[in-house]
Amino acid sequence: MSAKTITARVLTAEAFAPFGDVIERSGSPDKIINQGMCGRHHDLARLDFGSGRAGISLFDAKARSLPHTVDMVERHPDGSQAFMPVDGVPMLVVVAEDDAGQPVNLKAFVSQPGQSINLHRGTWHGVLAPLGKPGRFVVVDRIGDGDNLEEFWFPEAYIVDAAES
């Protein structure tokens, strides 16, 4: 099987904006609380749970590595989904634009320490992929009725490669 190659880039809020939020500290806290002992970086993700409600779950994901094969992407039509690593393990984040129900123009990003992501409702994305080590994640997503999952299997897989360094 021949394959199309995608180069993984460093995750930035700007590049990720069409797909979701990068949840990270940028600059000073929005508010100082607890008599000066705690800084709050406030409300960093566009959450949307449609007819459902927010829930907190824990995901334990096995390690992946580069090059990484993407034969499928999925999306959740009914809600956003946030992934917050608790072990400092980088994530490979694969996302795609939608063209009339088909994922197109795939992009790949590697998260940096301190970065989490929130995928906006309906964003095509690859599987949760901690790089190099298994990863534990706090996940905030929609709890509710309905399947809330669409998968798209590519006739020809993509391969995600590291950027030349």
Added chain:
Amino acid sequence: MSAKTITARVLTAEAFAPFGDVIERSGSPDKIINQGMCGRHHDLARLDFGSGRAGISLFDAKARSLPHTVDMVERHPDGSQAFMPVDGVPMLVVVAEDDAGQPVNLKAFVSQPGQSINLHRGTWHGVLAPLGKPGRFVVVDRIGDGDNLEEFWFPEAYIVDAAES
């Protein structure tokens, strides 16, 4: 000033149940996803945002240590609040029962690696207190109008001590 002493105990879901949820892995995942590569521990917290909505914020809190002085507790009448450490730093969690608007019967817990907490709506609690080192936390709480904060200052402070080991 004389002080009342509280002994900090190991955090367990059972002991914490009157105040909130311990968000932790207990037993096997509820669901295996991503072709066997990821386990999901599903919907571990009773979230409640009243008339507001869920938000994700990041808190950076300075280190505390034992013995720890509690001169104030607070509560959020309009929503639950979840604290998820991302550095593996233990938290000192001080909570109290409510007796007609007064916090009574204070309890203190120390979280273990892998544990996060969700304070139920309206639970009296102490300030965010990572022990021994500064702590970074993902926080899921209510975003919305209104003050959503009540403080209670004790006429006589409490001192939280470590359990004898």
